Amino acid sequence: REIKDAFADWLEYKDDGSKSQRIADRIKEMLIEADWEKTPILKQIYDLSPYLEKRSVWMIGGDGWAYDIGYGGLDHVLSSGDDVNLFVMDTEVYSNTGGQTSKSTPAGAVAKFAYNGKTTRKKDLGLMAMTYGNVYVAQIALGADLNQAIRAMKEAESYPGPSLVIAYAPCISHGIKTGMATSIREEKKAVDAGYWQLYRYDPRLEEAGKNPFQLDSKDPTLSYRDFLAGEIRYSQLANSQPDAAQKLFEQAEQHAKRRLELYKKLAQAWSQAQ
Secondary structure, eight states: OHHHHHHHHHHHHTTOHHHHHHHHHHHHHHHHHSOTTTOHHHHHHHHTGGGSSOOOOEEEEEHIIIIIITHHHHHHHHHHOOSOEEEEEEOSSBGGGTOBOOTTOOTTOOBBTBTTOOOSOOOOHHHHHHTTSSOEEEEEOTTTOHHHHHHHHHHHHHSSSOEEEEEEOOOGGGOBTTOGGGHHHHHHHHHHTTSSOOEEEOHHHHHTTSOOEEEOSOSOOSOHHHHHHTBHHHHHHHHHOHHHHHHHHHHHHHHHHHHHHHHHHHHHHHHHHO
16 A cells, blocks of 8 residues: 555656655665565566656757757757756857857857857847747856856756756857956856846746746946957957957947846836736
8 A cells, every 4th residue: 555655646746856756765665675476567667666766858068059050959849848958058159160150159259250250149049949938948157146057957957848048158269368267257257247147937937927037137237348358259359350349349238238128128028917
């Protein structure tokens, strides 16, 4: 009777990570003590017991894959409704193949195939994913807010559907003037300058009558231009083509401001709709 109740609990909570793990541990203990000769199926279940815990499925890649050449596949996975998680390391270039520009590269940045500075704005992958309405989406930066990043990862893991976590990831192609050893501090500067925003979109909150979109980063406290000047991918253009750089940097800053204002409006709109 006790093992029957345990399996009933497992059937109810098999899709809940932490609960399925606790129940699985309880079942394993019972299976060890069970009479396998009398009930052979219990031996079969014991042999397969590692599968009692809910599987955590994560797909990890860079922005070249997620924003660009692999976007069709990523979009297909997000639209499937399956309980899978996608983690994007957003370096804003094709890091693994030599630093070519991607759809994640912001305006004004110098990269291979964009030596005169990219002229178009960065693709907003997170906002596009939110349009499905049933996808958990978060933007994080470990160096800016570790607690927010951990919370987003835990929420993504617990969400019973597709999740997309986009992490700001400085790389050698950025040419951080203080060196890659300071990349964690560079992440914080990116957020403090309004270059990168932190947020979480959890569809479960809307189902509960709450605001699903939470903007976790504050208004900029650092100069956007000073942040750009600290990376060679931007300062290189300023040195070689100052007039073009001035124009592109103004565009990039406006793009960042509009993006922040859009996020604020989304949060307000959802709040007012409740």
